[in-house]
Amino acid sequence: MLFNLETDSGEQIVFYVVPDTFSAVPRVRIVSARRTLLEIDANEIREALVAHARHETGRCGFSIDATMIPGLAKIRDLSIYETETNLLVYRRRPDKCIERKVLNLSASLLPPRSMDNYLKGLFHYSAIQLEAHGTETVSQLFLLNAVNSLYLSGRILYKNYEVYAENGFSTFMCVDDPYVMLAERIIILGMVERNRSADQIIGHRDALMLKQAAEFAEKLPLDDGKALRKAFKALPPEIAIAFVDPVVRLLTATTPTDMARSGAVAWALDELASFKVVGIRRESALYADTIGEYLGIGPIAEPLLAGFPKILALADILREEARVEHLIAKDLELYHHVESAFEKSVSDEMWETQ
Template sequence: MQFSIDVDAGTVISGWVVLENPGEIPTIIVEAGDNPPFELPANVNRPDLKDVGLHATGMAGFQIDGSIVPNVESLKSICLREKISNIEIYRRFDIKKNLERRVFVYTFSSLSQREMIRSITRKFSSSYLNIERYPYETINAILNSPTFRSVVCIGRPSYMRYAGALAAQGFFKSALLRDPFEELAERLLLLRLASRTQNPTLVEQQLSGFMQLRPFVDRLDFNSDRDLRFAFRALTMEQKACISNPVTRILACEIGEMAERRHVGLALDHLSKMELVGTMTQFEAFRTMFNSLLGEEIILHAEHQDVKPVSELAKRLSGINTVVQLIEHDLALYSYAEEAVLEGVSTWNADIGQKNGGSAFPDA
């Protein structure tokens, strides 16, 4: 899906939506004030969309005015969603409630810190979680939307694919890193949960790109070191590729490219260009710097949440040579990053934060 909100002039909101099938007429769900949500099929023909080959007929535009939503100009709360995907394509900015910034938080955990996420999203009019699960065209539409004055995106899409859009649109970029053994342990445990829960959809949203590991996980005995060693030695090439160095691949590799040692330096270089980088072990420092750099108390008293089964499995995985080899580049990346973050935390103060933009990374 592609979309664009061309303008919100108060009395008129106009834009367009193109679905995966370019001949289909899109429908949006309009949530306006306290009124019940209602469906609005495309009501404006856009020959420009047909001319550039985006839509077969051009019937993909919409216009919302007082005839469709009474007193539209005075409503502070208006949200538009595409009907099939339920993806939000616009939410009106409220200067009294929302922070007027574009923010991207790279989190590599399969299960992001829920309190932190809730704390951050309450400050923005639009928020997109686990954004990597959306198609390429939809992510591009979100990042490049000209009318998004207050938006936060959280997830782990390919940095190489979207770095240009993030820079061009002035996003505040941050990353929160975690010990690679803990990342892998949490992912395996969540995959097991997805297999056993009655409603796996929510878990599956957190595991985009990893669901092919479910058959492997279903056979694992997490409490047996011997079983874990045997299982990891028996991985298929496809499963190895799925597990191998996910953070390095996200930060430094093209789509489909496998991580090599040279990519560690490239990933560090990309991290150094972000406004803020932190680690879970220094979460309080990350929270303090994040709030300071954005000028508001955005992340409140959220804390890093340790889960005992995750830490126990991570310890077991760290003793398996096959696992170490699979994530060796992520381990190297995290080691360098953690050292830089600790150095940044030790020297952080208001004057330094104002002078260098607050990055925990020195220039590479």
């Protein structure tokens, strides 16, 4: 999906939204104070979209004025969302916002929702759960050049957007114990398969791609260590790929099926070294406070969730299985380096304050 604001004169807002479906007519929802003021289909034609074969009819333009929304010019908190994806298309700039562009990168299937929900309102524009959108849409978000206050968050393959992220973005990432992350992934996939709730929890795109892995996870005997180890020994390669080195692959791969190549750990470490803030999940409060300090907003009272007891218990079982260690070998190597660097940084800071 492509979109852009063309003008906001106060009394009139003109913009376009090009949907992923070639012939679809886009629809938007206009909101103020959490109340929908108007829902409307595209009401203008953009001939250039037809000429460049981007849309069948070109009916992708919107013109909203005070005859549709009385007092339009005075509504300072107005936001416009595309109805199918709920993606923010345009938001009038608030009086105060953080003047930075931020990418909060995550490899977890459980997005950092509490932190996202806290931070996104402090920026002019925000989009979370980027993994729910296609490459074109995510690229569009990085290219909102007229917006200098921007917060993006999600589980995306970093190499595909590195050229954008290096152009003015501050990137944050929190790295977790690979065994805990694997346990979390198994439990979440099993849960969404049992509850048929994949679209709501991991998004429609991932639900399709991880379908086989979810079916495998749903059948795992999580309370029986011996049976669990046996299941992983018989894990088919086409399912195993959903569990292999998720962090290293997030940082170095360009497609979801790419495996981590030789030298990938060093490559991933180079990427992490270029980020503004890198933390570890077991010290999530410190990670959140470091972000708050960097953004100039003070301590953040919405750190990442700590591991749930069931996840930690499964992680301890997984640590005993050699086949599992093989699946996450590169992530284990990466985490060792990150954890060592983190502990040295904390130790040095404590030494300086003595």
